């Protein structure tokens with residue numbers, strides 16, 4: 001392992017010393033008037049950045065970059081998890097349009113900075129959405145919630161806080177997990193380890209492996225849990241298994257860090273999808289939660305989400321919040337106002353809220369119907385293999401089991417774009433494109449080993 005990953009305090013020391021060197025260099029140069037051809041001046045053709053090597057594209061967002069370059073009329077982007085309609089178009093929810101109209105017509109609204117912690121109303125409503133209206137932790141003011149830049153920003157702020165203030169720097173993430181997780185946590189100064197999660201043989205949960213790995217985790221370690229609709233596998237623990245995980249984690253003093261990027265997308269029901277998190281809150285213990293409204297409200301580009309930290313007392317929660325502000329202020333000062341205002345407008349109005357749940361359910365149902373259609377299309381073609389996992393898996397993605405060679409073949413021959421781990425975004429599929437995908441999978445399985 002990279003020694004920097006193993007010793008986060010030395011990594012933050014390093015960051016500080018790099019910064020210190022940089023500042024010292026600037027000062028030295030500005031004092032040295034005798035240098036005639038300053039390296040950044042136009043008279044010198046040698047770039048001070050000439051040593052910079054081209055970085056790789058992102059494994060998920062890079063799929064969209066490649067897709068955009070492909071001129072084929074049949075091309076299909078099943079890479080990034082972004083909902084599309086039956087017509088293959090991005091969807092702005094009706095309820096979001098309504099909320100935006102309300103906001104535009106409200107002349108009392110201004111564009112002042114939000115507080116460092118974001119829109120207070122949004123924060124309260126977000127905590128309520130996940131923890132439930134009657135949650136004792138909320139009533140006892142033991143929860144601090146801060147508005148962050150969608151799920152990613154919430155994870156990063158939470159990780160920075162933990163790296164600074166928590167007794168343990170090790171975070172266990174499931175194997176596999178969303179590709180950005182290890183990067184977020186490593187760069188925040190945590191040391192990343194994995195726990196077994198997925199069993200390729202059964203295409204289901206490796207519950208025994210999970211329990212073994214969490215049992216042997218060092219006491220107090222942080223554990224990243226996908227709240228529902230695990231990405232990329234589409235495999236979630238049952239409620240009974242969640243209960244076992246909770247007991248095990250609490251008995252070992254492991255700190256849960258929930259990533260909730262898909263509330264409502266797993267079952268179509270917001271409360272049902274919040275159940276695993278609520279089980280952990282109900283036992284009175286502490287935890288972190290990163291929430292995203294990218295998928296369930298279709299607010300991808302608004303970058304709206306929240307970080308909540310559930311504490312033991314109101315006093316601790318207040319002090320934790322004061323430290324979160326110190327993390328946020330030098331990073332981006334304070335969060336943007338528009339997305340938070342949309343979410344708050346919807347969550348606080350009973351009619352809009354109900355309308356949202358109906359639209360959310362429709363998205364979830366369309367994804368489930370795509371699972372059924374793809375499964376039947378493969379069966380109709382007699383594609384070798386058991387494809388029942390397509391209908392069993394939960395949420396936005398199917399973890400097909402196709403290998404990277406088969407994926408490359410499908411991209412090259414069929415212009416189907418997906419991540420190299422064989423994940424496909426079911427939300428990007430439509431009745432019209434299912435046959436094309438089924439043809440591609442069929443050919444890949446038959447022709448590429």
Ligand code: PLA
Pocket residue numbers: 060061079080081082149150151152153178180226231259260261292293294300305
């Ligand atoms: N957590 C998980 C598990 C996710 O899958 C994603 C998004 C996020 C957090 C962060 O989303 P946000 O910052 O936009 O709120 N995963 C996507 C997109 C949908 C991505 O990779 O950025 C995916 O295709 O996996």
